[in-house]
Amino acid sequence: MAGTRxxxxxxxxxxxxxxxxxxxxxxxxxxxxxxVDEGAPVVALTGDLKYSNGLVRFADRHPDRFWxxxxxxxxxxxxxxxxxxxxxxxxxxxxxxxLALLCCEQIRTDIAYTKLPVRLIGHHAGxxxxxxxxxxxxxxDLAIMRSLAGLTVVAPTDAPMLSAAxxxxxxxxxxxYMRIGRGREPDVYAEGDLxxxxxxxxxxxxxxxxxxxxxxGSMVFPALRAIEALESTGLDVxxxxxxxxxxxxxxxxxxxxxxxxxxxxVEEHNVIGGLGGAVAEALxxxxxxxxxxxxxxxxxxxxxxxxNALYAHYRLNADGIAxxxxxxxxx
Amino acid sequence: MTVPSVLALEDAEDPIARIxxxxxxxxxxxxxxxxxPKVGHYASAFSCAExxxxxxxxxxxxxxxxxxxxxxxxxxxxxxxxxVALYPILADFDFIxxxxxxxxxxxxxxxxxxxxxxxxPGVDFSSGSIGHALSAGLGMCMAARLNGLDFTSYALLxxxxxxxxxxxxxxxxxxxxxxxxxxxxxxxxxYCLDGPVDDVMTIExxxxxxxxxxxxxxxxxxxxxxxxxxxxxxxxxREQPLRPAVVIAHTVKGRGVPFMESEHGxxxxxxxxxxxxxxxxxxxxxxxx
Numbered sequence: 001m002a003g004t005r006x007x008x009x010x011x012x013x014x015x016x017x018x019x020x021x022x023x024x025x026x027x028x029x030x031x032x033x034x035x036v037d038e039g040a041p042v043v044a045l046t047g048d049l050k051y052s053n054g055l056v057r058f059a060d061r062h063p064d065r066f067w068x069x070x071x072x073x074x075x076x077x078x079x080x081x082x083x084x085x086x087x088x089x090x091x092x093x094x095x096x097x098x099l100a101l102l103c104c105e106q107i108r109t110d111i112a113y114t115k116l117p118v119r120l121i122g123h124h125a126g127x128x129x130x131x132x133x134x135x136x137x138x139x140x141d142l143a144i145m146r147s148l149a150g151l152t153v154v155a156p157t158d159a160p161m162l163s164a165a166x167x168x169x170x171x172x173x174x175x176x177y178m179r180i181g182r183g184r185e186p187d188v189y190a191e192g193d194l195x196x197x198x199x200x201x202x203x204x205x206x207x208x209x210x211x212x213x214x215x216x217g218s219m220v221f222p223a224l225r226a227i228e229a230l231e232s233t234g235l236d237v238x239x240x241x242x243x244x245x246x247x248x249x250x251x252x253x254x255x256x257x258x259x260x261x262x263x264x265x266v267e268e269h270n271v272i273g274g275l276g277g278a279v280a281e282a283l284x285x286x287x288x289x290x291x292x293x294x295x296x297x298x299x300x301x302x303x304x305x306x307x308n309a310l311y312a313h314y315r316l317n318a319d320g321i322a323x324x325x326x327x328x329x330x331x
Numbered sequence: 332m333t334v335p336s337v338l339a340l341e342d343a344e345d346p347i348a349r350i351x352x353x354x355x356x357x358x359x360x361x362x363x364x365x366x367x368p369k370v371g372h373y374a375s376a377f378s379c380a381e382x383x384x385x386x387x388x389x390x391x392x393x394x395x396x397x398x399x400x401x402x403x404x405x406x407x408x409x410x411x412x413x414x415v416a417l418y419p420i421l422a423d424f425d426f427i428x429x430x431x432x433x434x435x436x437x438x439x440x441x442x443x444x445x446x447x448x449x450x451x452p453g454v455d456f457s458s459g460s461i462g463h464a465l466s467a468g469l470g471m472c473m474a475a476r477l478n479g480l481d482f483t484s485y486a487l488l489x490x491x492x493x494x495x496x497x498x499x500x501x502x503x504x505x506x507x508x509x510x511x512x513x514x515x516x517x518x519x520x521x522y523c524l525d526g527p528v529d530d531v532m533t534i535e536x537x538x539x540x541x542x543x544x545x546x547x548x549x550x551x552x553x554x555x556x557x558x559x560x561x562x563x564x565x566x567x568x569r570e571q572p573l574r575p576a577v578v579i580a581h582t583v584k585g586r587g588v589p590f591m592e593s594e595h596g597x598x599x600x601x602x603x604x605x606x607x608x609x610x611x612x613x614x615x616x617x618x619x620x
Contacts, residue, residue, distance in 0.1 A: 010603075011603040012600065012601060012602050012603040012605075012606045013600055013601055014594065014596030014597050014598075014599065014600035015524065015595075015596040015597070015598050015599045015600060016596035017596070017600075018599070047494075048491060048494070048523050048524045048525045048531055048532075049524060049525070050525050051524065051525060052524070056525075068525055068531050068532070069532065070491070070494035070523075070531050070532025071461050071462070071491050071492065071494040071495055071523065071532075072494040072495055072496060072532065074496060075496065097460070098460065102460065130436075131368060131436035131443040131444050132412075132443065132444040132445060132459065133443040133444060133445045133447055133457075133459055134447070134457075134459070135411070135445055135457070135458065135459025135460040136444075136445070136459055136460075303438060303439050304436060304437075304438070304439065304440050304441065304442065304443040304447075304450070305436070305437065305438035305439065305440075306368060306436065306437075306438070309437075309438040310438070313438060
């Protein structure tokens, strides 16, 4: 397991230096570039965010396969659908808030309903844009995207998994919504850990006898730290990385229910409709009796604050997650 | 009847000098506030400093300390990422306590990168998602007509914002419904996030587009307070206007700090203390630049 984190930049800096602060996003460009080199029909589109998502590097390597569509996201999404109908595979990157919320109807009608292989990359998801405020947060995207028939919904954990998911997407027929953070999340996986990566196949880090956490995306790393801290206090808490929200790995959820009496889902998302909602649906439809705590944003809009201050406030860091687990286990 | 800004009437004998001074003060405040989170949109704020100063200190109908006065003119900040330039004005008008500025972006503070009407008195509508502002301003004017009010809604839009389809939906419907008290101001600084607006997605011919949508179009130097004051006061004093108006304000992104004017990366960034001193020197002594 790796554990690298981007170093904060010293001195004055501008937009043009952002990529060096976001190694997790550099993988988006490098993997897509490699896929083009390997012969995949990949093209990329963004709307005036090529520095924010790093696609500037893809554009430099494959200028004929990159389009900047301006700050006009709805047009961009339907353009991608049109491109996909001709046999190319468009990757559309934008802030998750605007891609999943502003373009919801275009995604439903032009991509999900049409079953076109567009890959939507919603970056800076959750509350990673901190004090940019509610307009820039996406704590609803999993719930919305999960309700669109035929759309695969994935939240890669870190940069290595983003790369693995992008590679897997080339062999995936359905449209995909991929939710990622701001590229500064520490790596959970090392190269070689993800050779078996497949959409819909969750990854066990540890099977717990006292409780099990099911986490997704950015929450896997702090959940891992939380179970380590809890272990030192004598609690055996497991961790399941549920990187694919839809289709959900229901067998893994049921295994978690059999291992221990308590499941805690952890997501950087409203507790309604996302990972917690999906797990609750799976458990109840199988008639499973287990205590389920859905941990995330409690159906609220977010305070102003820097990302790390918000993670602490909403108990979405290692200490906060450990405290929530302890509350449930000691009930 | 439309009256000029209540505050303008309180103001000094030379309103142009007063507004120019406020524009420099806004730039200094922007630098002070962005030093708190160590990241922010300096250049976008600097390009609209004279526009904001002219509106608030020379044009808009406002009452000090009464941010919810129903007859006030409304202001929509379409390019909401420059809100850091608005917050000091709101404190200066006693709409928010000045001390709140000192905690800009800190956990639980009402002031974030984008303006939030649910948290900040004086913010007439929240923004952050580019393209909504003109529609919100249009709605306010339509309701004003219903309620017998004659306030003007000013929507300050970015030039990159012209990319958004919703801007043109609002433009079409404002002309159709003859909402003459809607005034759009376009901060035509030439740059969006990825570079020159017209390289990313051209918006020209901009004036012809707005004319074709049924709007009165005016073009000014957006750093010239006399030009801004002349056209915005003229628009504010029209009797029974039937056509919405747009002012294309030609500006320079990063205006006032030469090393920002020449580098588009300053759309987002951070000034270390040494560069901050350089920037403040340029702002205080514009003859240096």
